[in-house]
Amino acid sequence: MKPKYDIGQKVVVKKLKSQSSNVRDSEISQYANHTGIVTNYYVIRPNWSKVFYLYTVNIAEGQKDLVLHEDEIKS
Numbered sequence: 615m616k617p618k619y620d621i622g623q624k625v626v627v628k629k630l631k632s633q634s635s636n637v638r639d640s641e642i643s644q645y646a647n648h649t650g651i652v653t654n655y656y657v658i659r660p661n662w663s664k665v666f667y668l669y670t671v672n673i674a675e676g677q678k679d680l681v682l683h684e685d686e687i688k689s
Contacts, residue, residue: 615665618684623652625671625687627680645680648673 619625629646650671658666667684 617655617657617667617669619652619655619667619669619687619689621652621654623689625650625652625669625689627671627673627682628686628688642680642682642686645673645678650674650680653679 627642627645627648627650630643650673652669653672654670656668656670658668660666669682669684669687671680671682671687672678673680
């Protein structure tokens with residue numbers, strides 16, 4: 615399975631569907647609807663039948679790098 619997003623591609627951080635007290639979620643939610651650039655991606659294979667991608671996204675506002683799951687961003 616190929617990654618959904620490429621390095622250098624412009625993406626938007628999705629707004630979270632539910633409110634959570636999770637620290638990671640609160641970090642991401644402040645960047646909802648902000649545009650960024652994919653700077654790297656990582657493959658995680660918990661077993662041979664599943665493949666997950668994590669993306670490092672550089673957010674222009676404040677030059678912040680976020681590590682996001684594929685379902686937390688959109689093109």
